[in-house]
Amino acid sequence: MRTVFAVFGDPVGHSLSPAMHNAAFEALDMECTYYAFRVSREELKAALEGAKAMGFGGVNLTVPLKQEALKIVDADPLAAAIGAVNTVDFRNGMKGYNTDGIGAKLSLEEEGVDIRGSEVLIAGAGGAARAIAFQLAKDGASVTIANRTAEKAIELAADVSAVGNARGCGFENLGSLIRESDVLVNCTVLGMKPDIGGTVATAKDMHSDLTVFDIVYNPLETRLLREAKLAGAKTVTGVMMLVYQGAEAFRIWTGVRPPADVMKRAVLEGLRT
Structure with a gap:
């Protein structure tokens, strides 16, 4: 059974995170899949609780959800100081991080x-x-x-x-x-x-x-x-920040450091389409 990861946001259709993470999962031969889901600020709590209940490995958050997440998750000290969460890990409760x-x-x-x-x-x-x-x-x-x-x-x-x-x-x-x-x-x-x-x-x-x-x-x-x-x-370029913040989220969720070059290639291909 594949472990599901995702990015939540509104809008979220433009996100390059699915291509980036799925390329890394494939390169590492990991039984994981990453999707994008449109989630409004009002729906975030239910969406996170649902993702945890369904066994998701973790999620990323993008606009307009990063600040709203502070009310819901257990944010680590840096994310709390920044005032925004972009990564949620479900292994020990609902832990929030900021990898930007x-x-x-x-x-x-x-x-x-x-x-x-x-x-x-x-x-x-x-x-x-x-x-x-x-x-x-x-x-x-x-x-x-x-x-x-x-x-x-x-x-x-x-x-x-x-x-x-x-x-x-x-x-x-x-x-x-x-x-x-x-x-x-x-x-x-x-x-x-x-x-x-x-x-x-x-x-x-x-x-x-x-x-x-x-x-x-x-x-x-x-x-x-x-x-x-x-x-x-x-x-x-900003591509590498996108890649490395994603790679850090990947590490938090899985304990594995993903291939940044594979993730970068997937982002560049996404930008060309």
């Missing part, structure tokens, strides 16, 4: 970025920015969060300061902040389809020792990453 920050961390480390001691500038202050800021600050980076609404960035930085060094500000001095940074992480929707011309910065703001990480993965190469290449900066 780990996905970002592993994406940067793969490109040779030493997080400890780095000056990291995060553009945006939404859910993904929150997860990444907590993770990188906890791992020893000095994090600056810049947002169009400065108050939101300052509030987030105050929360992140519980685990590490963080400050918040507006976008007015973004160029000078980038020039002082080792890593720029775009957590805004600028550059995402259909607004593929959008970018938080251009080449004139960057320097060749900078690493530019855009968590947007559609299109695969955003305008921000093209501008970074013009400046001679190192670039990291």
Whole structure:
């Protein structure tokens, strides 16, 4: 009998998680299957309880369910601090985790970025920015969060300061902040389809020792990453964050580290269709 895993969200039809996880299960010859189910915020509690009752191995959560899950599951300390859950494991009750920050961390480390001691500038202050800021600050980076609404960035930085060094500000001095940074992480929707011309910065703001990480993965190469290449900066695509956050969820559920290269290939194939 196959063990079922799933992603819950609304909408969820666009999710690449089924292709990514099923490719890993097949590569490892595991008797598991991963599906996508449309679940509203109001239905989440019943859906999670039903999944557990039916013997699901675990589920991922996407918008708009990540914050709602905190009311239902036993969140681990990091997920509770972030204020969002994207992974639920059913082996010991209903345990909630957030793997978005780990996905970002592993994406940067793969490109040779030493997080400890780095000056990291995060553009945006939404859910993904929150997860990444907590993770990188906890791992020893000095994090600056810049947002169009400065108050939101300052509030987030105050929360992140519980685990590490963080400050918040507006976008007015973004160029000078980038020039002082080792890593720029775009957590805004600028550059995402259909607004593929959008970018938080251009080449004139960057320097060749900078690493530019855009968590947007559609299109695969955003305008921000093209501008970074013009400046001679190192670039990291959002695909790897998607892959590594999924790989960490896979590990939590199964105790097995999946083949990231297989998962990446499945994501890239999904983006091409």
